[in-house]
Amino acid sequence: MSEIWSVDEHLADVLRGIRPLEPIELNLLDAQGCVLLDDVVVPASLPPFDNSSMDGYAVRPVDVEGCTEQYPAVLTVLGDIAAGSDEPLTVGPGQAARIMTGAALPPGAEAVVPVEWTDGGTGGGPADSMTAHSADPAAASGEVRVHRSVTPGQYVRPRGSDVQAGTVALKAGTVLGPPQIGLLAAIGRASVTVRPRPRVVVLSTGSELVPPGRELGPGQIHDSNSYVLAAAARAAGAEAYRVGAVTDDADVLRATVEDQLIRADVLVTSGGVSVGAYDVVKEALGGIEGPDGSVSFRRLAMQPGKPQGFGLIGADRTPLLALPGNPVSSYVSFELFVRPVVRALMGLEPASRTPVRARLAGEEPLRSPAGKRQFLRGAYEPPERGDGVGTVRAVGGAGSHLIAALAQADALLVVPEDAEQVAPGDSVDVLLLD
Numbered sequence: 001m002s003e004i005w006s007v008d009e010h011l012a013d014v015l016r017g018i019r020p021l022e023p024i025e026l027n028l029l030d031a032q033g034c035v036l037l038d039d040v041v042v043p044a045s046l047p048p049f050d051n052s053s054m055d056g057y058a059v060r061p062v063d064v065e066g067c068t069e070q071y072p073a074v075l076t077v078l079g080d081i082a083a084g085s086d087e088p089l090t091v092g093p094g095q096a097a098r099i100m101t102g103a104a105l106p107p108g109a110e111a112v113v114p115v116e117w118t119d120g121g122t123g124g125g126p127a128d129s130m131t132a133h134s135a136d137p138a139a140a141s142g143e144v145r146v147h148r149s150v151t152p153g154q155y156v157r158p159r160g161s162d163v164q165a166g167t168v169a170l171k172a173g174t175v176l177g178p179p180q181i182g183l184l185a186a187i188g189r190a191s192v193t194v195r196p197r198p199r200v201v202v203l204s205t206g207s208e209l210v211p212p213g214r215e216l217g218p219g220q221i222h223d224s225n226s227y228v229l230a231a232a233a234r235a236a237g238a239e240a241y242r243v244g245a246v247t248d249d250a251d252v253l254r255a256t257v258e259d260q261l262i263r264a265d266v267l268v269t270s271g272g273v274s275v276g277a278y279d280v281v282k283e284a285l286g287g288i289e290g291p292d293g294s295v296s297f298r299r300l301a302m303q304p305g306k307p308q309g310f311g312l313i314g315a316d317r318t319p320l321l322a323l324p325g326n327p328v329s330s331y332v333s334f335e336l337f338v339r340p341v342v343r344a345l346m347g348l349e350p351a352s353r354t355p356v357r358a359r360l361a362g363e364e365p366l367r368s369p370a371g372k373r374q375f376l377r378g379a380y381e382p383p384e385r386g387d388g389v390g391t392v393r394a395v396g397g398a399g400s401h402l403i404a405a406l407a408q409a410d411a412l413l414v415v416p417e418d419a420e421q422v423a424p425g426d427s428v429d430v431l432l433l434d
């Protein structure tokens with residue numbers, strides 16, 4: 001274990017064995033956040049028919065030409081056309097139909113007069129709304145006085161004005177967010193073929209760990225890593241299964257890992273990868289060569305996150321990433337190595353967080369160990385103007401146990417391997433977190 005790997009070498013090694021998951025057909029809401037496998041073609045135009053964009057009267061524009069409030073056009077009202085109605089009304093000369101937003105424009109009519117431009121059939125002044133059908137069914141007949149003219153097509157949403165039949169509504173590779181799911185529903189798709197969300201099983205190790213909600217005994221701490229990592233897996237788009245902490249017993253850990261393989265697309269462990277006498281992950285999984293694969297342990301030129309393990313295990317060659325136990329180390333390791341795996345399995349570009357440049361704020365210079373890429377916690381302020389450079393200030397120190405500072409940070413501040421110091425005002429790379 002003397003060889004030191006760079007961050008990039010380790011990431012490349014991890015990603016080498018990752019292929020996108022086999023696509024599956026999912027109901028629309030289950031497909032949220034997933035990547036579409038194929039282009040989706042629109043089967044029928046949207047809207048499917050010419051329809052009204054206002055509550056008002058469907059008219060022939062020639063019948064209302066030049067009318068004013070003082071000299072209204074008086075039209076005979078044939079009846080109501082509600083959205084969804086299949087009333088066979090045809091608007092002839094001197095006629096109108098009460099029409100609701102979204103209802104199909106009847107034959108003969110070419111425009112809609114909003115109700116506010118009429119007397120609403122009351123014989124009085126300008127209406128501010130229609131008489132409800134339930135309050136007075138007779139309001140759908142009689143006469144209406146129109147106070148303003150309309151041009152052909154006014155307040156009409158033509159068939160196909162949203163999207164035309166035969167065109168591509170969504171391209172293969174699109175990530176399905178709420179609007180995309182809405183479009184699929186609108187064109188009548190109930191399910192789509194996507195890459196599924198990877199199932200990430202998170203296991204923490206350590207005999208000192210007690211679940212939150214339980215009293216601590218001497219020497220014990222609460223298990224926070226399995227929560228952070230499960231939450232980070234979800235935030236990356238995965239389905240997370242959090243397994244409670246496993247004690248420092250290699251046989252128990254090996255058995256737990258084997259049990260969990262059945263439901264895992266990725267296994268993530270925290271702790272037990274350093275050089276101590278109870279580093280159980282290394283003991284249980286290290287150096288198993290053969291048909292079930294192997295996990296190799298290595299040291300990386302980074303801080304935090306120096307000790308890491310990676311391998312493809314089990315019959316399905318499931319990726320297992322063994323992250324260091326220090327809370328900040330395990331979270332930073334997730335961001336750098338597990339998140340890209342989740343994304344690659346989903347069919348997304350693995351590199352999710354493009355660094356932005358920012359100026360270091362604060363009074364003190366930051367120090368960084370030579371030859372290591374350091375990831376410090378930062379608070380990022382975007383530029384005041386869009387084209388400027390934002391600022392970042394370090395939050396807390398470099399200690400890998402500083403969970404409270406991590407919770408105040410919204411960015412990782414990256415100090416490259418060849419820098420031992422960053423002075424206030426210097427430009428640095430920042431990875432924005434969510």
Ligand SMILES: Nc1nc2c(c(=O)[nH]1)N[C@H]1C(S)=C(S)[C@@H](COP(=O)(O)OP(=O)(O)OC[C@H]3O[C@@H](n4cnc5c(N)ncnc54)[C@H](O)[C@@H]3O)O[C@H]1N2
Nearest residue numbers: 204206223224225226271272273274306324325326327329
């Ligand atoms: N002699 C050396 N000691 C250590 C070295 C080294 O090179 N030589 N490396 C240090 C670094 S760097 C790291 S990182 C840690 C990694 O250790 P492990 O991965 O074996 O993790 P543990 O020993 O199990 O735990 C470390 C630390 O984190 C706490 N922890 C662990 N799991 C959780 C959890 N689920 N929730 C909250 N906190 C957790 C644990 O109690 C320890 O304090 O090794 C250094 N040592």
Ligand code: MOO
Nearest residue numbers: 304305306329400
């Ligand atoms: O490298 Mo350890 O992960 O710094 O604390």
